[in-house]
Amino acid sequence: MGEHYFAGRPQARSRPGTVDLVLPDLHFRLATDRGMFSPDRVDLGTRVLLDSVPPPPPEGDLLDLGCGYGPIALTMAARSPQAIVWGVDVNERALECGRGNAQAAGLDNVRFGLEQDVPAATRFAAIWSNPPIRIGKPAxxxxxxxxxxRLVPGGRAHLVVQKNLGSDSLQRRLESRGWPTERLTSRAGYRVLAVTNPEKDTP
Known part of the structure; x- marks a missing residue:
């Protein structure tokens, strides 16, 4: 089996490239490389997510979980310039591309890193993610x-998952774990799930 995009240190020989992310309000040219998720084009699921989600909170800490080379994190950062956006991944080559893409876009409110690079006390006002389904259900x-x-009370996560890769069973599983989850949209074989932290702010 070939190397997975969720390898920490990809062994595939470097072959830098670029992709364009064009949204109604944004246009990024993003550096990519081999050994990471969807290096030849912005993944359709990512596009469905970015076309569907409401604006991110204007302030606070925001998270792109499984950020790859950064299309979701950079969109969050551009739409919420007063927020701090964390792009988290295990793939160090992808994280390096993300840092370069943030610099090229002039976005200094993005932090790309590994899980351990995010301070343990950080709580997120929003999480956007095209999660790595292929790591297997337990992981x-x-x-x-x-x-x-780590969502703040009332904070929301938006996850995009292919229907044929288990979006509906994931929704049921989240709800069974106490996370109210609704289907925000369904398009091109993808579901966008909105997951809410039901906790209330304490006075």
Whole structure:
């Protein structure tokens, strides 16, 4: 089996490239490379997510979980310039591309890094993610449990998942774990799930 995009240090020989992310309000030319997720084009699921989500909170800490080379994180950062956006991934080559893309876009409110680079006390006003479904259900569930628990009370996560890769079963699983989850949209074989932290702010 070939190397997975979720390898920490990809062994595939470097072959730099670029892709364009064109949204109604933004246009980024993004550097990519081999050994990372969707290096030849912005993944359709990512596009569905970015076309569907409401604006991110204007302030606070925001998270792109499984950020790759950064299309989601950079969109969050551009739409919420007063927020701090964390792009988290295990793939160090992708993270390096993300840092370069943020610099090229003039966005200094993005931090790309590994899980351990995010301070443990950080809580997120929003999480946007095209999660790495292919790591397998146990690993995926553990990943989502870890990060959803760091949403602020009332904070929301938006996840895009292919229908044929288990979006509906994931929605049921999240709800069974106490995370109210609704289907925001369904398009091109993808579902966008909105997950809310049901906790209330304490006075």
């Amino acid at each position: 995926l569930h553990a990943l989502l449990d870890t990060w959803l628990s």
